[in-house]
Amino acid sequence: MDLYHNNMSTCAQKVRLVLAEKDLRPVEHHLNLRAAEQNTPEYLRLNPKGVVPTLVDHGQVIVESTVICEYLDDAYPQPSLRPADPLQRARMRWWTLLPDAGLHPAIGATCFAVAFRHQVLAHGPEATAKYLAGRPDPVQRERLRVVIEQGLDAPGVEQSVRQYDGFVAQMARQLDRTTWLAGETCSLADLMALPYIVRLEHLSYDWWWTDASRGRGSVSAWLQRCRSRPSYRAIADYLDASYLELMARTGAAERTRVAAMLAAG
Ligand SMILES: N[C@@H](CCC(=O)N[C@@H](CS)C(=O)NCC(=O)O)C(=O)O
Structure with a gap:
């Protein structure tokens, strides 16, 4: 089994969490996204969108993190990460659907607008143009160009920030009622959400749920539970110090602005 991924990518973290829950250890191929290694002709043959992750199992290529996670649970069913109860399973599917229904691009826009644009801009206008030119999807390329610039x-972007915050609010409402997002067992729903919550911590926006006035304490307790699972190493063991420094610094610098956006929403 081969996994093409990136250490800090949220979508790759989702898949690594599922692999770790199942104690599966693929051969890892790390792609440097800022060096556009996801846009090489060889990689685009595996993943025509030029994104990570990609899984190759028994010679078959599987793309899209949610599809990969479901595949892993089908092909390697122990321990199961989908509740047996049909209603809880439906709830699990609802949560895993969210990133593909617009949440992931909204989170991407937020993270780029606050932090990652600086990684690209630091290399100058020529390198920025080259970085953008490598993007296979013209719509996504244009959207990214504007976010990097502005x-x-x-x-x-303001709407994206609010959508991200709305996701945390939805999580809190669910976690007020159940221990895990789909019910009383950890499932793909939680492993999907965890990278997006950890990302907020890295941006120093954990106040989105720790601030008592926001009434989202159940997210803190859930995060603690996620962290105590051995699978958390799939995030913790891959953290990149330069990304962490950038996110903490730029996140803090934009904190007032982000808070104003949420207050206005
Ligand atoms: N829907 C895709 C989204 C994958 C995606 O957007 N991956 C990001 C990292 S989280 C990526 O590879 N971006 C490439 C880039 O930044 O050029 C999935 O779930 O696998």
Whole structure:
């Protein structure tokens, strides 16, 4: 089994968490996304969208993190990460659907507008143009160009920040009622959500749920439970110090602005 991934990618973290829950250890191929290693002709043959992760199992290529996670649970069913109860399973599917129904691009826009645009801009206009030119999807390329250029001022970013916050609010409401997102057992729903919550911590936006006035304490307790699982190493063992430094610094610098966006929402 081969996994093409990136240490800090949220979608790759989802898949690594599922692999770790099942104690599966694929051959890892790390792609440096800022060096555009996801846009080489060889990789685009595996994943035409030029994104991570990609799993190759028994010679078959599987793309899309949610599909990969479901595949892993089908092909390697122990321990099961889908509740047996049909209603809980439906709830689990609802949560795993969210990133593909617009949440992931909204989170991507937020993270780029606050932090990652600086990684690209640091290399100068020529390198930025080259980085963008490698993107296979013209719509995504244009959206990214504007976010890199304008940061939090880019059209639609404020709405993305609110969508991200709305996701945390939805989580809190569910976790007020159940221990895990789909019910009383940890499932793909939790492993899907965890990277997005950890990302907020890295941006120093954990106040989105730790701030008592926001009434989201159940997210803190859930995060603690996720952290105590051995699978958390799939995030913790891959953290990149330069990304962490950038996110903490730029997140803090934009904190007031982000808080104002949420307050206005
Ligand atoms: N829907 C895809 C989204 C994958 C995706 O957007 N991956 C990001 C990292 S989280 C990526 O590879 N971005 C490439 C880039 O930044 O050029 C999935 O779930 O696998």
